[in-house]
Structures are given as C-alpha cells and as structure tokens.
Amino acid sequence: MLSWSPLANFFWDLQCKIYFLLVGICSALKLTVPSHTIHGIEGQRLRLSVDYNFNTTASEIQIIWLFERPQSNPKYLLGSVNQTVVPDLEYQHKFTLIPPNASLIINPLHISDEGNYIVKVNIRRNGTIAASQKIQVAVDVPVAKPIVRTEPSSGVVEYVGNITLKCTVGKGTRVVYQWMKNGKPLHASPNYTFSSNNATLLIVPAVKEDTGNYSCLVSNPVSAMESEIIAPIIYYGPYGLRVKSDKGVNIGTVFTVDMGEVILFDCSADSNPPNTYLWIQRGDNTTHVIKYGPHLEVVSDKVTQKTMDYMCCAFNNVTGKQDETHFTVIVTSVGLEKLAQKGKSLSSLAVITGISLFLILAMAFFFIWKRYQPYKVIQQKLQSRPEADYRKAQTFSGHESALDDFGIYEFVAIPDPASSSRVSSHSVPGSDFVPGQDMLSTIYEVIEHVPEQPQQDHQQ
Numbered sequence: 001m002l003s004w005s006p007l008a009n010f011f012w013d014l015q016c017k018i019y020f021l022l023v024g025i026c027s028a029l030k031l032t033v034p035s036h037t038i039h040g041i042e043g044q045r046l047r048l049s050v051d052y053n054f055n056t057t058a059s060e061i062q063i064i065w066l067f068e069r070p071q072s073n074p075k076y077l078l079g080s081v082n083q084t085v086v087p088d089l090e091y092q093h094k095f096t097l098i099p100p101n102a103s104l105i106i107n108p109l110h111i112s113d114e115g116n117y118i119v120k121v122n123i124r125r126n127g128t129i130a131a132s133q134k135i136q137v138a139v140d141v142p143v144a145k146p147i148v149r150t151e152p153s154s155g156v157v158e159y160v161g162n163i164t165l166k167c168t169v170g171k172g173t174r175v176v177y178q179w180m181k182n183g184k185p186l187h188a189s190p191n192y193t194f195s196s197n198n199a200t201l202l203i204v205p206a207v208k209e210d211t212g213n214y215s216c217l218v219s220n221p222v223s224a225m226e227s228e229i230i231a232p233i234i235y236y237g238p239y240g241l242r243v244k245s246d247k248g249v250n251i252g253t254v255f256t257v258d259m260g261e262v263i264l265f266d267c268s269a270d271s272n273p274p275n276t277y278l279w280i281q282r283g284d285n286t287t288h289v290i291k292y293g294p295h296l297e298v299v300s301d302k303v304t305q306k307t308m309d310y311m312c313c314a315f316n317n318v319t320g321k322q323d324e325t326h327f328t329v330i331v332t333s334v335g336l337e338k339l340a341q342k343g344k345s346l347s348s349l350a351v352i353t354g355i356s357l358f359l360i361l362a363m364a365f366f367f368i369w370k371r372y373q374p375y376k377v378i379q380q381k382l383q384s385r386p387e388a389d390y391r392k393a394q395t396f397s398g399h400e401s402a403l404d405d406f407g408i409y410e411f412v413a414i415p416d417p418a419s420s421s422r423v424s425s426h427s428v429p430g431s432d433f434v435p436g437q438d439m440l441s442t443i444y445e446v447i448e449h450v451p452e453q454p455q456q457d458h459q460q
Helices: 006-026 334-371 374-383 387-395 417-425 453-459
Strands: 030-032 037-041 046-048 051-053 060-068 075-081 084-087 095-097 104-106 115-124 128-140 147-151 163-168 176-181 192-194 200-203 214-220 223-226 234-245 249-251 254-258 262-272 276-283 286-292 295-299 307-315 322-332
Touching: 030 128, 037 046, 046 128, 060 095, 075 095, 084 095, 147 214, 163 176, 163 214, 234 307, 234 322, 254 262, 262 307, 262 322, 295 307
Parallel strands: 037 128, 254 322
Antiparallel strands: 030 051, 046 104, 060 075, 060 115, 075 084, 095 104, 115 128, 147 163, 163 200, 176 214, 192 200, 214 223, 234 262, 249 254, 262 295, 276 286, 276 307, 307 322
8 A cells, every 4th residue: 555755745735736726717707898988979879899708618608787877876787698688678678788799789879878887797617707897988979060259259459459269069068179270279378368168268468469260179089070260350550661662772761763764662561451551752841742552653754853752651540550661762864874884885895896907907918918029029020031031131222112111120130259250251152241240249230221212303
C-alpha cells in the first residue's frame, strides 16, 4: 500500500486548488456594451447593443432588462429564459428582445424613455454565473434653424449706442449656443458680453471695429444648425481723408501739373453712411466754395495764378463729425520747355550729323586722290612710250604746222653716268645725244612747239 508523505500531500492540495481556480476563471461570464451613454433621437428607433460570452456549457441562459428613472425604483421591462421571452404587458409592444442575443430595441423613442437601462445575464450549469451592465439613454430633439434679431434694428452711432443680438431656436433639446463673427468663433472681451446660456450677445459700446457679419450656431448631441448672417448697422467716420489725382506729380500735399493739362482730383474717406464732400479754393485771405461732390476737375491753363490752394471737406450727416485736408496745385510750363529743349536737341543733332558727313566725304575724297594721282598716271604713260619717240621729240624741227603739238610738254630723263659714258664711247651715227654733254647730272628737256607764222607775217 502506497503511503503519501506530508510534502507530497501538500503539493497535491496545491495543484488541485490551482486547477479549480483556473476552471473558475475560464468559465467566468463576460458582459460588455459599446457605450454607457447613448443619445437617441425622438421618434426614431434605438438599439442598445450588448455582448456576452462564457467558456462553459450552459443549461439555461436568462436575460433580464430593467428601466429606472432618477429617484425611482427599477421597473421590469422584459426577460427571457433560453428562447422564451416574457415581456411586461405594459411595454410588450415597445421593447423587443431576440434571445440568445441580449440587445434591446426601443421603437419608437420618446422623451419619457430617458433614463438608465440595466441588463442582467444569468448562466446556469452546476451553479449560476451572473453579470450586469448599465446604459444611460438620453433622448434629444434635433435643433431647428435659429433666428437672430438686432436691437436696435435701425443702427447705432459708434461710442454712443449699444447693440444687442438675440438668438432664438424654435425646436431642440440641450441646445448649445455659439456666436460667430466673419465665420470665426467669438469670445468674451471688454466689448462683448454673453448671457448665461450664450443666447444673447451684448456689444457695449459699439465701435467701427465691431462691424462685420454675425451668426448664431446652435447644436446638441444629435444635430447642429447656423442662422442667417446679420450685419449690425454702426455709423462711424469720416476716417482717413485723402486727396488723389490722375495726373501730375504728388509730393506730400503739393501737386505739380503742366500748363495745358486737365487734372481730376478725388477726395475720399472711410465713413458710414457715405460722406458729403465740399471743395473750397483759398486765395488772397479769402475762401469760396467751388464744388460739391467727391470729384474736382482743374484746367491748368484757365487758372488765374500759377499756385492755387484748395481744401476738401468731408462731413458725416449722422455722426455729426467732419474732417478736412489741404493741398496746393502748382502750374508749370515744364511741357513747353521740354518741347523747346527737344527742338534744340534736334537742331544740334542735325549740325553734328552734317559736320560728320562732310568730314567723312572729305576724307574719302582725299584718300581716293592720294591713291590715284593724275601725274602718276601721265608719268606711267610716258615711261611706257618707246625711246625712239623721245629722241624724235628732242630733234624735231621744221613742222609745217605746230598746232598739233601746242600745249604738250614732255619730260625726258637722261640715263645714269655709267650708261651715258657707254653711249658716248660708242656713238652711233644718227644718234640724238651730243658728245661732250655732262652726263653726271639729270637733265630735263622741255620741248615746246609754238606757232611762229603770225610773227613772221608781222615783220614783213
């Protein structure tokens, strides 16, 4: 017979306890819900989803739904055992349960259905395992489009009046109000004050910077709507009065224009409502009104003085405020001077162009004359004639008529001394050279043929 030692018995007991603990954990019931707070819409269907699971064989599954309102006892709605559903007869057409699914369907949903819904699941095997969850249900009515009203509706003068904007909603539950200005959320500031529920906006005092597009955004957990844009009327100005012109040169408050130009001045200022404008001309310690309206036309060649002082006045009839600006118009003959300078420039340019052209032509003529001189051409022709012609020209005499040779000059160059010595030592009969002639120098002989017949006739 096997005997157990005290240590072995201890380990056996420990293993059994661990086994039964693990079996209990694995067979535990788990009951879960997606959210413990659910917002439903009045008149619509609402489903309360519930999931449960367990790792054991169940002989019976029981599901029970209870409903409780604040400061009241829970009320039985319906229950089921396995596939059999047992509803409360008071609510049998309102609540639906399809076992083994533990989810509850409420259809339709009313405001009176707000409260806590409790679900309990029992699993029976050798014993009973139970688990429960609570879900809070809120029933909301979608909000309607809000309406914003302004007081006073006729508008206010800045720094004098206040503006009140009220937002009202015809339908909706748990409404949250948010004011918007130019599409951005508006927060409290020294000028902006809100009511306790933000349904009213008070602007104290109203100023120019408060102008803009206002709207009221209302929302609740199931819907959101925004009102139409409203722009409160705030009267202000005039601000930033200034004068501009379409021509001329502007330096500060001085406008310089050319004689003969027509210049248009424009006077403008930021104001609501638009300003009334008045133009005044000043001169000789006197002033007089010359025009009403934002525009003034000045014809420079019709002004009586070269320097004229003007003033533009802007007046807001609602705020009672006004502003004025002064400027000076100087009429100059810059245009005529520019035209004269332009003519002088053209004349100078023409003179310079003429001189340049003359120099170019003179240089070209000199170059051509230098390159092709006439005496060089004649000399080249004479040098190209035969030597016999020169000899004949030197010894020629007894012309019957010298008219053919009149005005012709021939230049003959005698050969160098070496050549001439050779020629003298070997004189040839009929030669034109005279013996004994100095051959060491260059001799130019000019043969002139002049008719002598008229002189002979005179002597006779």
